[in-house]
Amino acid sequence: EIVLTQSPGTLSLSPGERATLSCRTSQSVSSSYLAWYQQKPGQAPRLLIYGASSRATGIPDRFSGSESGTHFTLTISRLEPEDFAVYYCQQYGTSPTWTFGQGTKVEVK
Amino acid sequence: QVQLVESGGDLVKPGGSLKLSCAASGFTFSDYYMSWIRQPPGRGLEWVSYISTTGTTVYYADSVKGRFTISRDNAKNSLYLQMNSLRAEDSAVYYCARDKSRDGYSHFDYWGQGIPVTVSS
Numbered sequence: 001e002i003v004l005t006q007s008p009g010t011l012s013l014s015p016g017e018r019a020t021l022s023c024r025t026s027q028s029v030s031s032s033y034l035a036w037y038q039q040k041p042g043q044a045p046r047l048l049i050y051g052a053s054s055r056a057t058g059i060p061d062r063f064s065g066s067e068s069g070t071h072f073t074l075t076i077s078r079l080e081p082e083d084f085a086v087y088y089c090q091q092y093g094t095s096p097t098w099t100f101g102q103g104t105k106v107e108v109k
Numbered sequence: 110q111v112q113l114v115e116s117g118g119d120l121v122k123p124g125g126s127l128k129l130s131c132a133a134s135g136f137t138f139s140d141y142y143m144s145w146i147r148q149p150p151g152r153g154l155e156w157v158s159y160i161s162t163t164g165t166t167v168y169y170a171d172s173v174k175g176r177f178t179i180s181r182d183n184a185k186n187s188l189y190l191q192m193n194s195l196r197a198e199d200s201a202v203y204y205c206a207r208d209k210s211r212d213g214y215s216h217f218d219y220w221g222q223g224i225p226v227t228v229s230s
Binding site for chain 1: 144146153154156159168170209214215216217218221222223
């Protein structure tokens with residue numbers, strides 16, 4: 001079973017700053033199967049990035065995704081007030097199963 | 110526009126049963142694989158179950174295998190989750206979600222608003 005480990009648990013930043021969120025997989029996974037979601041309190045998750053680096057429909061270009069082996073990164077180039085939320089990575093794996101990371105909370109500093 | 114609306118959540122005693130429904134609209138329901146995903150209070154997301162477009166292929170997380178049954182009725186544009194032998198640890202907000210790819214086995218591009226299920230005596 002593949003485990004996704006997100007870091008940090010909480011990221012304290014100010015609007016306008018750059019946010020870098022990490023997701024490491026316990027085994028090599030195809031980048032095609034790695035996605036990122038944003039969740040605000042009381043709301044359903046929203047798909048931000050799929051295939052490790054493709055933005056979903058309507059997602060602003062300040063959100064970007066990248067990968068390096070088993071390390072995946074979500075970058076928010078300049079934080080807007082509406083970007084403060086919890087972010088989850090997710091992968092589809094064999095069995096099949098769908099696994100989520102434990103989440104990174106981006107909070108206002 | 111795509112809409113997914115869950116219903117059927119309730120407070121139920123341990124060992125009890127509950128059936129969740131998800132009404133889909135704004136897209137051709139029968140063309141898409143669907144899933145149930147849950148989120149315990151204050152915690153992260155956990156995939157629960159997945160179903161193919163025709164309903165002939167289903168998958169379950171180990172934590173619910175043998176207790177939960179996913180199904181769909183394409184004529185009614187509806188997805189279901191029958192939950193039996195409920196445990197306290199099944200308490201969560203349950204989301205139905207659409208697989209982004211018509212070929213399935215990818216990510217979830219539309220989610221319902223979620224429905225709470227509480228298992229407690």
